[in-house]
Amino acid sequence: MKSTGQLIYIHPGPVRVWHWINAIGIILLILTGLQIRFAEIMHFFTLEEAIKVHNYIGFIVIGNFGLWIAYYFGTGKIKIYFPDIRSVIPNTMKQIKYYSLDMFKGEPNPHEMTPENKFNPLQQQAYLALMFILLPAQMVTGVLLWRVKEFEKYINMLGGIKIVDTIHVLLFFFFATFVFVHSYLATLGHTPSAHFKAMFTGYEEQH
């Protein structure tokens, strides 16, 4: 794909700060989470250290989520996460066709990235579920498991500690998978490193 060479400012500063804190935080949560769950085979830290680090990082990620909420809702830019109901299905199909077929033929991406229309329909749906359901669910269950006795009432309301733990563990495996898939999909720019650079500089090349 040929570049027009024009740079567009796609990722504002607060978004980049949030993104990288979140990325490092989630990777550390996965590593400490693995140590906590598989203490019999992993020995990065002692269990005591792993739990303490996991708790601290968890709260940093929760605070960071607050930054994301404040920025996107404060600026009104949150609308970039909501797909257009009228065109979401055909555009999603186009996007699936592009990733599974057209991109291998060298066809252009049907979605043109602009600051007001940053995400393609597939990204919108994925990030909507992530930011509004999956990440909050992981944070809520994490906080409940942080203080089981104090939050006993809420844990029981959700069906018991085993249910809360199951949600947390399944989401943990989902996020671990997401980190790999997300990193790979980030190489699908006009060059493999283009999206990575953009998340540091804020600028994407217009095509």
Place this chain on the structure above:
Amino acid sequence: MIPLKCSCIFIISLIILSVAVPPSSVMGTTNEECLECHSDDSLVRTISEGMKQDIYVNQQKYATSVHNENDVLCVDCHSDIEKLNYDNEVPHKTTLAMVVCEKCHEDEGEAYLNSVHKKASGKGITIPCYACHGYHYVSHLEAESVYERENGFCLKCHNPNKFHEWLPQMDTHFAFVECTVCHAPDVQRYVNLRFKDLKTNKFYTGAEFLKALDTDFQGFMNLVDKDKNDIISVAEFEDLVYLLLQKNLRGTFHGEIVVRIEPLVHHVNRGVANRACEMCHMPTSPFFENVRFSLSRGDGTSQNYVLERAVLETYYLKHFYALGGTRIRLLDQIGFAFLVGGAGLILAHLAMRILTIPTRKKKQKKSPFEIEKEAGES
């Protein structure tokens, strides 16, 4: 004049009696006699400098104590009371010797001998058995919960908040794990399950639970243990859960980690408590080897039924989970499938990208006119 033969028989009989029967019985000092005075709730004695000590014994509470249940007499413990002399205002000596519990409880005494509580006497503190167990109302502890045991014993003197800040979940540990589980490492431990009504937050007594199932203590295993191996398997536990639902018994199996009431419980020492989280929070942890379902009898004892360890890893115990220790393997398998699936997609897509590089390069070399022409033809 009594014949010599009769006199000899009488004297020999007296000698035999005096050897064969304990002195207290000879004296006839029964508990009832003691309680004639000691059931008076205003009964006190002056210790020193006007300080008073309550020497009242509550008959009803004493009646349910283990000593009364086992027909132990007051004078078996207060053995320095040889006989009652009603000519005196107080029919026995007013200062009695310390009761020596080890006289009967030898193993407990031996375990206690080399414990931190006994060693404290070297620092001028005396911690006799009754400092923890009380005087006259010693009861069975088997059916007591972690909360009851801790409040009845350790928390009388100790403030656990002072030394356990390192625990990631201090209050949770205090609520579900008995102190001696960590502080008396040699003692046998159990995961003790009891049926609890979540609405009222009350435990069902054995009688209530069995009545709902139309059975009794003996009949319970006949009802549940289908393969008659004296262990409730996962499948049998599942059947029990459904049976409880059929009988409209709405509750949950509440789990706690407790120790077996045995002499070694007294062998608590400084510096030997388990502090390694890994001891407990691992699938291979010995802390979860012994699982039992406990039905209280109403006298402080309980009837315990052995469960297969795998029951802890089922969703029938939604309210008992120990991080790592009772983890559900199925979730690990699902997680592994997530990761393998994600990696598979990535690799397949990457392979396609690599394989189609020549196609894309060819397309990039074409002039815009050619591309437009191809598009028109198609």
